[in-house]
Amino acid sequence: MTEAQFAASFGQRNDAILSAWLGAGADPERVRRIGEAKEACFRRLVALEGLAPLPGAAEWIERLMLAGWRQAIASSAPRANVEAMVRALGVAGRLGALVGAEDVRAGKPDPEVFLVAAARLGVPAARAVVVEDAAAGIEAARRAGMRSVGVGPVKLEVADVAVSSLADLPADAFERLVPPA
Numbered sequence: 001m002t003e004a005q006f007a008a009s010f011g012q013r014n015d016a017i018l019s020a021w022l023g024a025g026a027d028p029e030r031v032r033r034i035g036e037a038k039e040a041c042f043r044r045l046v047a048l049e050g051l052a053p054l055p056g057a058a059e060w061i062e063r064l065m066l067a068g069w070r071q072a073i074a075s076s077a078p079r080a081n082v083e084a085m086v087r088a089l090g091v092a093g094r095l096g097a098l099v100g101a102e103d104v105r106a107g108k109p110d111p112e113v114f115l116v117a118a119a120r121l122g123v124p125a126a127r128a129v130v131v132e133d134a135a136a137g138i139e140a141a142r143r144a145g146m147r148s149v150g151v152g153p154v155k156l157e158v159a160d161v162a163v164s165s166l167a168d169l170p171a172d173a174f175e176r177l178v179p180p181a
Contacts, residue, residue, distance in 0.1 A: 012136055013076045013107030014038070039077070043084045051088040054151070056166030058089075060131075064174065065094045072097035074117035074130075076107045096121045108136040111144030118146070129177050131166070132159070147177040 001021070009017040014035035019026050022034075064071055072095055075082050079100030086092050097120035104112040118128045130141035133152040138159045141148040150156025151166055160177055163169050170176075 012134075013101050014078075016107055039081055042081060046081075046084045046088050051085060053089055054166060056169060058091075060166050060169065061091055061094050067174075069174065070096045070121040070123055072099060072117040072121055074099040074113045076101055076113065076136075078102065108134070109139035109143065111140045111146075114140055114144045114146055118144075127178050127181070129174055132156070149173065149177070 005021070009020065015031060018031045018034055022031060061071065073082055073086065074097075077100060079098065079102050082098050082100045086095065086098065097117050099113055099117045099120065101107065103116055104110075106112050114128065114130055115125060118125050125145045128144070128146040129149060130137065130144075130146050131149045131151060132138050132141060133150070133156075135156060135158075138148050138150050138156050142158070148159040148161070149166075149169065150159030150162040151164075153164060156162045161169070161173055
């Protein structure tokens with residue numbers, strides 16, 4: 001796999017990624033088996049080695065919780081992976097909803113994953129902010145009618161706010177994106 005292939009698939013669901021890599025005639029059962037094996041390996045590594053939050057992420061989760069923002073994780077990853085990451089990071093008590101691949105019919109850039117998360121939180125799409133590290137996720141946020149923060153080294157200028165690290169995000173970023181009602 002090349003770096004370009006990885007970058008093109010970042011943020012997408014296994015069924016889309018593996019079908020593209022294995023070709024149009026890929027057996028759906030083979031795609032499912034490979035995807036499950038890959039995700040089981042990921043969960044084992046998380047359980048053994050843990051995870052470190054991205055710079056600034058833990059501080060923003062805490063800050064937003066204290067300010068009354070409802071928060072969710074909406075991922076193209078399987079729910080078991082999302083739960084493993086939440087356990088490893090110790091943020092379960094700060095989140096109002098978890099949405100994984102099994103909770104939606106289509107993966108990013110389809111907006112469904114973010115719309116389901118907003119509905120579970122009881123937040124209208126127009127008052128939601130998506131923090132995303134993949135171009136497919138920024139596009140999904142746009143399609144959902146949500147504001148977005150693009151994070152990471154990948155060029156995510158199409159986001160409403162783009163930073164290389166959450167530690168660089170201005171203190172009033174969320175309030176500027178969605179002013180208090």
